[in-house]
Structure formats: structure tokens, C-alpha cells
Amino acid sequence: MSGRRVMVVARKELVQILRDPQSLMIVILMPVILVVLFGYGVNIDLKGLPVFVFDRDGTQQSQDLLKHLQASQYFHVQRVVDNYDALTRGLDNGSAKMGIVIPWNFSQRLRAGGPVQVQALVDATDDNTANILTGYVQGVVQAYSAQVQSQWLSAHGAPLQFAPIAVETRTWYNEDLESSAFIIPGVLALVMSVIGAFLTSLTIAREWERGTMEQLISTPVSAGEIMLGKLLPYFVLGMVDTVVCALIAIYWFRVPFRGSFLTLMGSSAMFMVVVLSMGFFISVLAKGQFAASQIALITTFLPAFLLSGFLFAIEQMPLPLQWITHVIPARYYVLVLKKIFLKGTPAALLYADLVPLAIFALVLGILATRSFHKRLT
């Protein structure tokens, strides 16, 4: 292994990347676009949802609850109706996403220490939205219920036996229920898949296609030197992009970062080896740029997008799909990312995810090395 030969190949590769507008766009713009896209575009938070309210109680206490609802920014009290039909009509024609019905004995029951139930009719044509809505309304009502309890305590000197509305849903790690905090760390896995596998998949295929490989392998440079030299620039660019994405996530989207930067870089380097090896392996096998790029997209980018748990929760997938996710390297990396960002889990406690990632890196690395020979066929 000659360091000089590795470096001349790496320098050549870097010059080619920097001189190719398409590659350059992918290296510089794509990471930023992806983070911003997922930070803003794929925002599954809902705000200002139209709500119809049917207040059958009409007391100061019931109005108080409605004020809380209105103040929560998730809801916008579109109309206050005085009959049940108007409420259901609003849901039917879509002018309301949710109807709130406060029972006639609301304040009366609360004075007696409850319990009382507030009815929430939710438009569930989009079950995802419905789930989120239910969560929001529960949050608001719970907060109000806690307030009632503390008032009771100060008035009667003794706590209530049970909560006026007993729902217990706590949102950990992402207290503000900001979906971007869940999503953005995973974007790093996408960016690395594109840089590592997609761009790399082109490098060997391009050389075969243009005939430059024949000249290259007629020189004393070894297969290992070619591989290392070619992958080195992509490794460095991929890591730089990782840092850039992390910085945008932390400083622009205010995603909490509670773990160590070193752990982030270490696990990212490991994932980078995985995707680079896959890209290289694909490039060696495909021998055509178009085929290689398609295979790279299908085998790395799509799984990283769909099956990694980055956007869609793995626990909610059909069982067979859940099994498949175990052989998707991005799954482990996305888990590690979320833990580092949101939980601040130290490296020592990440072994359950890092060990599979390391195994993937090793196996794919060996596979890539073995696949490339300095021979024409």
C-alpha cells in the first residue's frame, strides 16, 4: 500500500468532484435542501385547527376551559354553536376538524369534585391528524383539570380522590411535540446515503464507461489503493456534510442536542463506511453509471427513507416489514442519531445499535474490497 498513490488517486477524484457541477450540487446543496425540506415541509405539527364548540353548560367555568383551548395555538375556535346538529354539520362539510361538547352539568359536577367528561368529536378521515388532535385536546384538558384540582385543594384543604379527567399521556424528550425534532436528526442518514452510496456508485462505473479504468489499472496502482483513494474524498465530504446538517438542525431548527459531538462523529463515520462500501460494491458490479445509480437509490436511499424509522415509526409497520428493517443499516444509525440528539445517550449505552452498525461496516467493507479486481473481463 503506497500512501502516495492513494493520495494522487484521492486528489484526482476530489478535483473531478469539484469540477463536475452535478456532483458539486449534490455535495453542497443537497444536504441543506434535505434538512430544510424536512425541517419545514414535512412538519407533522398541526396549528390553528378549526374547532366548533357546543357549550351546553354556558357557565363561567365552561367558558374558562374554552379559553384554554383557544389559547393553545393548536386550535382555533371557529364557531360556537347552540345545537348538536350544527356541530355535526360542521364536521360533515369539513369546516371543523373537531367538535367539542361541554356537558350541561359541567360546572355542577366539578363543584362536586367530578368526574366529568368533555366530548371531543374528531374528523378521522386522516387518522394521523386525528391522533395528533386527540393528543392535543387531551393535553389541554389535562392541564385544565390540574388547575381545577389545585383550586379544589386550596379551597377544601384536601386533594380530590381522582382527577376530574384522568388521562395520562406524557410526551418525553420532545416536550413541545415538535415533530421536526424527531425527524431532522434522521435526515443525516439520508444525506449520507446520497453522498456515500449514490455519488460513490458512480465513481467506478464512470471509469469503466469512459475507458479510463483500463488506463488506470495498467499502472502499478493496486486495487486497494484505487478503492481507498476513491473513497477518501467522499468520506471527508460526507463527514463535512454531516457536521453542516447537524449545525443547521441545532442552530436553525433548535433541535435539542444532548449527546456528545464525538459520539455523533464516531457513529457517523461508521455509517459512512457502510454506505461508501455499498456504493463502491454496487459501482463495481454494475459497470454502468445509470444502472449503478438506480441500484444505489433502491438499496440505500429508499430504505433509509422508508424503513429506517426516520419518518415512519418501525413499531407501526406490518410485522414482515419490521423484520426487514433489521437488515437496513440506516435503522441503527437513525436510532443512534435520535438517542444522541434527544436523549444524550452516552456511547457506552449505544452498543445495541453500534454493534450491528459496526458489523455492517465490516462485512460490507470486506465485500467491497473483494469485489474489485484489476482485470478486464
Next chain:
Amino acid sequence: MPSAREMWRMAESSNSVVIQGLTKRFGRFVAVNHINLEVRAGEVFGFLGPNGAGKSTTIRMLCGLLRPTEGSANVAGFDVAQKPEMVRQNIGYMSQKFSLYNDLRVIENIRLFAGLYSVPAGQLQSRIDWVLEMANLKGQERLITATLPGGWKQRLALGCAVLHKPPILFLDEPTSGVDPIARRQFWELIHQMADEGVTVFVTTHYMEEAEYCNRLALIFRGAIVALGSPSELKQNSIRGELLLVECTPLGEALEILQSVPGVIDAAVFGNALHLVVENVQTAPAQVSTSLAERNVAVQRIERIRPSLEDVFVALTTMKDAERAA
């Protein structure tokens, strides 16, 4: 009395390339069929044949890029199948298609290959200067390679292949797609290298280029059909004598003459026919009578010296006849 081993060494020292029974099959297709060849140190050796004859396949095996199916080849004293890396240290190779990096600058390509060939740092600048000088690219170092004219590209490719002063140079159709003047300049470079002691193994399908070689092998359908210097080939390969016949219409004349006794072979060359005949004294009369009988107008019949193309056509038609028989 030298031992067999020493004899082999001595033979090697005067031969840059020794090929024995070299064969390459792709599935059932035999691209190169048991060829034997010795190329002497310092000669310009031409490998002449039509497209698809097996020239590139042979040269790729000699450079260690393709594994021979059978037989062996020894280049610069190293077996191409056993020690391809040692072979690569000692050769320069220019592939058929231009295959330097088009998106790199001239100087970047040169530096890349200097690095790949591990040209010592102390010699680097003088080698780069030498290559720029040789390829006549001084002052053009910063140009992007893609923008160079064809002839310049070829010279740059040659320069990149000799940065490490290899004793043997393999050039696969180095002048294809280059204009005639640039082609002539390129051959001057080849001879310049040979004068410095470099063995040059060059393939071509241009007959006129073959004349520039010290020795030639004619390759046809994967086999060597003739071997020798251009003048040897012209003297010895054709059985009979050669006549040039100018007449109209050519096609009809060709058909008629193929069945005239005493005519061994007839072929169209430009706007005339070349005939290989048994007896150069009696043939002209026979030919003109046969053509006159069928109303073919004859402008000229003349005895000529065979060109390499005549040799090639004669040999390949002979091979085809053997195959058909």
C-alpha cells in the same frame, strides 16, 4: 556449458516479449488462438490486422489486464499471469480509446500518472518537463484535456505512459482518429523512443503505418498468418506475381477474372484490380482477351510490386479458402 536456466535468461535479455501458445477464449469464441511470438529489445514491432482480429485482446493479455485462457506470455522477464504487478512496473500502455481524464488539466493528468508510477520526487520535475517537451505541450499545461485536439491528446497519452521510463511500450491503435499529419508526427515520436532503446509493441489496422515497423505480425481471426519485416513479407508471402488492371466496369471484370486459368487471386484496390498470377509473361494477354470477349474496356495492365495490403489480402483469402475447404 550454460544451464537451461541461464540459456533462458540470455534469451530473455534480448527478447522483451516472449509469447508461447497464448490463447484467449470468451465463451466459445476464440479471440486469440495459440500465438507464438518473440519481440526483440529495442525494436518497433507491429501487430497488423483488421478490427476484431484479436489485436487488442493480445495486447491486454500482455499488459496483465486479461488473464490468458491458455499458454503463457513473458514481458520484461515477468510472466503476465503470475506477476502482473511486476509487468505493470515495466511497461507503458496506451489503450485503444483515449483514456486519460478529460476533465483534468494537462498537468493534472501528468502528475496523476507520475504518482501512480511512483516517479521519484527528485526526478519528478525533469520527467514532467521532458514529457511536455516531447509531447509539444509546453505552455498548454493548464488546458483542460477535453479541449485538446486529437493529435495533442494522443501525444499526452503517450507522455503519461512513459513518465516512468518503461523499457517496453504497448500502444493499441495509437493513431486511430488522428489526422495524417499528426499521425506522422506520432510515428516520429515512436521511433525516437525506439532509438533510446525502448521496445515498442504497436497495433494498427493502417497498412501504411505498418511500413514504419521493424517487424510485423499479421493477425487474422486470432491467429498469426505471417511474420517478418515489411520487405520480407512483401517478397515472400505472395505466391506468384502481381498485376494491376485498370478497366471498367470493375465488378464485372472481377467476376470474369476469378475464373480465368492462371489467375490465383483477384481483388479490388481503389479504382483498379490487383491480380495474383502464376506467370507474369503470359497472363496480361490472357486477361485482356478474356475481358475483351465480355466487352470490358481495359485501360491498363501493368506488373507491380506488392504492397502490404496485397500481402494481407492474399494471405487472408488463402486462410478463408483453407477454412472453407
